[in-house]
Amino acid sequence: MNPTAPAQASTAERKPSDYRSGRKPVWCPGCGDYGVLNSVFSALAEVRIDPDRLVVVSGIGCSSRMPGFIKAYGFHGAHGRAVPVAVGVKAANPSLDVLLVGGDGDAFSIGGGHLPHVARRNMDLTYVVMDNEIYGLTKGQTSPTSQPGTVTKASPYGSSEQPILPVMLLLAYGATFVARGYSSRPKELAVMVERGIRHKGFSFIHVLSPCLTFNKPVNFDYFDSKVLPLPEDHKPDDLFGAMKLASDPDKLYLGVHYEVDRPSFTERLYPGGVRPDPEPAIDTEALIRRYS
């Protein structure tokens, strides 16, 4: 997102626990999202984000309840609309830091139409998607990342659709920072989120975060058997290399797959990336001339 606050405001040291809202998460015991929340706390502390200038935006889903657990301004919105809300917050007031969180259904199914556009705009946002390959909150239906053959009440004969590849999609959309983390590797994940936050423009972090209640086969063991580190020789600006790595559904590489520098939305929109202060006055006479 390219945080603005540290530059402008306090650079006081912060602890992860400074970002705890005090509300107890409503997730099931063992849910992957706990780990993600902790990584987010660590990353925020590491970057020393000012909680009063931070806005955490989400949609609807188990994972989307996260803003309630973070001490910051929060917007728990509508299913699939986290991205537009976050775009609005940031475009209207670029001096806020905006973190987006949510689930795979929220991000890739009902909200999937917003992704190409937030990426190509290179909006100064960080998006952490907790992928459990299922709709958790609605008690288990397939999501766009569910494996073929997934049996749910709504797919009693096993789903037959090919899952999307989130990292591949974001690469194709022109996102300037694409990473994959895993909720059971919280330290690694925290570093990724931190890098995403520091990245200028749009950063996307695909996080493997199992739902033990409604997607039992896709549990920690399952992910453990599929994750592996990015090849040592992979360069973060190698788009096609990253795409190749993203295309294998059986190998879930962890790390920052792609990172490049491109002007961000607020940079292009506002000179210097900040809203002018004081605000320029309306040139009333010019307007009158235009219409008379």
Next chain:
Amino acid sequence: MNPTAPAQASTAERKPSDYRSGRKPVWCPGCGDYGVLNSVFSALAEVRIDPDRLVVVSGIGCSSRMPGFIKAYGFHGAHGRAVPVAVGVKAANPSLDVLLVGGDGDAFSIGGGHLPHVARRNMDLTYVVMDNEIYGLTKGQTSPTSQPGTVTKASPYGSSEQPILPVMLLLAYGATFVARGYSSRPKELAVMVERGIRHKGFSFIHVLSPCLTFNKPVNFDYFDSKVLPLPEDHKPDDLFGAMKLASDPDKLYLGVHYEVDRPSFTERLYPGGVRPDPEPAIDTEALIRRYS
């Protein structure tokens, strides 16, 4: 789309003009969409599609007026919703042939959220997108394919957003047939549409089709200077090769970029890809048992 009609119904020879509805297109003189319409006529005739079993579905836009000009069943629907309507037609009655047509705004902006899913489902549809890099019908605003710097009334200082790459996106979505044509190469385009129609599952054809009224810089000369044939050695099943070719915004390769075989939606849904006839009766006693 993998046409069902010829197999089942008449294989009578057909002329392109057999598919003319008799309604005069409402497009501006010189609009690229005329060429596309002619190519569609030729392709339909070549495949000998039965017009009575063909459904042409579109959204809203200049290009989306096309169903009115084709002699077939047609559904000129709502902006951005051509894909879901077509999916519904085909899923409900797989013995129909369904052709999707529309513009870049319709397909990639408001309708962009449907694309990953129709592609990954490998729905038996052919989608012809007429890309003029602009919103024609609403008198010229930028679309997701507009070049950076495009000046319109809604982007008076020049648009600053990076355009999407349609071919790249569809490849990333797992589409099984991806091609690019050009409205001023109608014969070549006709062959592509024909191949798309014969292809089993989802076929996507990105067509360069200029709007001379509201996007004057992106005219035939402009496209002429950017198009080139696919490299001779490009193999249609080479995904990463196709992605590389799709990634250069300045080289618009024409031809079938990608084609692979994967079970189609109706194949997976209905044994043999057709609805059983006669329809199996409801097993009432089994239902009663289930609920008592």
Next chain:
Amino acid sequence: MEPVREFVIGISGESGEGVVLAGEILTIAAARMNIHSSSFRTFPAEARGGPSVVRLRLCRDHVYSLGDAYDVLIAFNEEAYQLHGPALGRHGVLVVDGDPEKPMSTRYPELADRTVYHIPMDRIARKDVGEPKTKNMVALGATSALFGFSREILERLLAEKFTKRGEKMMRDNLNAFMAGYDYADSQIEKQDPFEVEALEGDGFFVLAGNEAVALGALYAGCRFFAGYPITPASEIMEVLAAELPKVGGAMVQAEDEIASMGMVLGGGFAGVRSMTATSGPGLSLMAELIGLGSMAEIPCVIANVQRGGPSTGLPTKTEQADLTLAIAASHGDAPHVVLAATTIRDCFEIMEEAFEIAERYQIPVIVLTDQALGFRRADLPKSLLRERTGRALPPAPPDIVDKARYLRYQLTQDGVSPRSVPGQPGLAHVVTGLEHNEEGKPAYDPKTRRLMMEKRQRKLEGIARDYGSVLRYGDPEPEIGVIGWGSTGGPIREAVQMACDSGIKAAGLVPRLLYPSPNHLIRPFIESCKKIVVIEGNLTGQYAAFLRSQFPGFDPKQVNLYDGLPVQRGDVLRAIQEVAK
């Protein structure tokens, strides 16, 4: 002591403790004993845990509501009693996990004059069965013994239920059931009058409202469903996902509700009876395409299972607050139909009407139910299914001699034009959401516009006339009339009866067709009552406002409930008594 055959059981505990399963089994057992029932489970809003309760009302005749207080409360632990005890009737019985040596009444003075049976459920499960998770079966066993459920039927049911879950699971649960049964049978001295009795018959089957909607659609000939998961409507999709492929139909889980609605329009256009199901937020998203269906005249059915709104609101609770939106759905004047199911049986039957109206009038039909109906279970006679084939004939091509002169949007007296579907030779046409002429060609001239607007609107007259059904209960010459809709229908029916029994001349009216409004049926009722109450589960009185707009001068008393709980017959009765004062 004269046995009481009709009573309400509550089963309560933590949601992990198998409350729901115990309730379901008891419900089916009752159905097999030919006992009518109405049951309901509430469950927590978050995925993980929280308190859970099943309410089961048992009767000798079919009932239309969940009744009032609990007569019998089964509490899996003391907390459950604390939570649900207040809903236990004056003469109610408590069955609770606990040690008879440490009676609850010493801690809860209100239990002093009530019957309390202590069953060491947890201990039996843990010690005797050796599987703490079978506590619910211990409770089930004790409950069966105490209140007259057939041990044989229950054992058979458990065997069926657990057969697929493996040997040990089956054995443990059966053992637990029997241990609970035996304990109650041998250790407890029955002191209450509540006892069911098996009746003659071939048993009922039991459906929740959502299941009834799904099966109703299936038997109405629906062969295509597209939907997106949402509480409390997902079960409709889930049932049809299982059933449609068996009859050559298809279900698609769409990427969102707009896509669902688009797919349903596609299916309807293709000539296949098609539907979607959703709840409030999804209905909001579908508004635009419902208007397209109206304009392009495409048959389609949308079941909307209302939950607490607005926005995400109370996703696991009930409300009747989507009516205004359902009627308004879509910008512009877009004629379409709104039906509301009043009972579980009606959830089934109304789907037949919905599809018939949709097909005959080529129009979108919204069917409103709500969480209170969707999750409530009731017994249904097996004949309901057996007397239907569930086949819908594919639409016949219109009878047109000169196909060249076929006009898809022909102006007709009843507004219904001839309609062909793809595949029918020589009758191809293009539908459009643009205003169009009779042929379907876009046309913007004022005259065509006027004629087409009127044509589409005219359909509503025929629908109100042919499908305008209202339910009427109570006194033929009422002093007090109660009007309600949807899930309030059952409580109104029973409350009106209770009011009449108590000497109040009361009557109830529950229209099933809400829009277009069957005013010819509503007006006589309004005119026949001295005072009228409109009761509904929303804040702003949506149906009352609608009725006022229909009947100048109509100014009813409004009773509105909007706390997430279903309108109960007690609420209705209180409203009647209030007005009667």
Next chain:
Amino acid sequence: MEPVREFVIGISGESGEGVVLAGEILTIAAARMNIHSSSFRTFPAEARGGPSVVRLRLCRDHVYSLGDAYDVLIAFNEEAYQLHGPALGRHGVLVVDGDPEKPMSTRYPELADRTVYHIPMDRIARKDVGEPKTKNMVALGATSALFGFSREILERLLAEKFTKRGEKMMRDNLNAFMAGYDYADSQIEKQDPFEVEALEGDGFFVLAGNEAVALGALYAGCRFFAGYPITPASEIMEVLAAELPKVGGAMVQAEDEIASMGMVLGGGFAGVRSMTATSGPGLSLMAELIGLGSMAEIPCVIANVQRGGPSTGLPTKTEQADLTLAIAASHGDAPHVVLAATTIRDCFEIMEEAFEIAERYQIPVIVLTDQALGFRRADLPKSLLRERTGRALPPAPPDIVDKARYLRYQLTQDGVSPRSVPGQPGLAHVVTGLEHNEEGKPAYDPKTRRLMMEKRQRKLEGIARDYGSVLRYGDPEPEIGVIGWGSTGGPIREAVQMACDSGIKAAGLVPRLLYPSPNHLIRPFIESCKKIVVIEGNLTGQYAAFLRSQFPGFDPKQVNLYDGLPVQRGDVLRAIQEVAK
């Protein structure tokens, strides 16, 4: 012959012929001459060509409608006369491209007793100017000469207009103008009374309704706009796209209307006055998120420029049929506000109210206009802008001593809770579309639910009280009352005056706040009239139905127009006369 200073000019031709440009220039020329005007252009629905017409009504005082028949019709060709001739008044004048030697009256008997001026527009453009495309300037020149427009002002205007289009373009157009002027001046003998006269003043500026909405928003402090193109609303976005960056604001062209609305919620939450603009289909798509704004209590403004519905309907024509949806928008009971602008000036001023209500009551505000307003141009005094700074103070942090006890959704008497915005220290909070307690934490218990529903709803009382403005015209003790809303306001104002002038005791009422309904202001009017007509540009009488739901017993006569054309003062007058009979 006494000169007639107030009259209506029609300029008509093919859309490629520059009709619109000629009309615009004439309108600005009038404004510079201190002549009031009201003008309107219709254009074809398809991108390419078709007939086009501009109507320009000129007056000595500000006018509120487009008047009735044309007094002067400029026809760029004979077809244009055929199309628009029927709208030419009994004593109207025709100016037509053609040869005086072949007079039109020989072919069109209805012209026999009318004044016809033949101007060889095409020939002059082709032969004398050498550029056929300047035909419109020839016509403009002739028109100026014939009806008293200042040659000097027009020449200056043309110079300004064409300065950026290159030397040749400028020369050709000026030459054409002068050639037309000179031809009429020298060859035509004026036989009609229509003639404008420059007045004193510093001139007006001229806005179309869409421009007025955009500038109104700008001066109301709007600094963030997100939108998606749609006819006839796109101009609002286009104006703000140019203006917002100049004042440090931002505009985003979103990927669709749902995204626009989401962005606006984000902007509103961030503390920046934010809006979107759309038309029917977009409003339908926004319904869900409007409910979120209501539930999460986020200020935001949605301008909806109505067009013919439903679905894609009549995208380039007008209607007033989105009212029901605007009021219903969103499932559930989701309090929000609906305003309707009545005139061009009101399009500007109402935006100030909209943003003020949105901010003060933390609520979504929908502003309804329509194509008839959005594309109509009228003169406005320059003081309208000059007396405003156009700055909005950023929201001040709530005055809270103990920040730890800050409750974002505190229960208050007026329903308005303290609100902080991101960046304000120590006041962080989380908003949610789930039902929540005072702190903002999700809560589903019945009591919290009831209190929160009532809190949000209470805001409507304050809004109806503080912002309940209605316009009232005509006789203080009327026999006949006319009620309308939105763009019908101007025609009602003028028609009521005409009726009064003709001796009918008529009055008009035009509420600007439609929802919540300012019943305390409407009731006295209803009660004061013997008979009431509600006239609106839709089929089903949406506002009439709403008013009936508000006032039991209210049963007005309804007049509904739904042919895509704006309600005209003649329509209103006829309705009054009808009722007066």
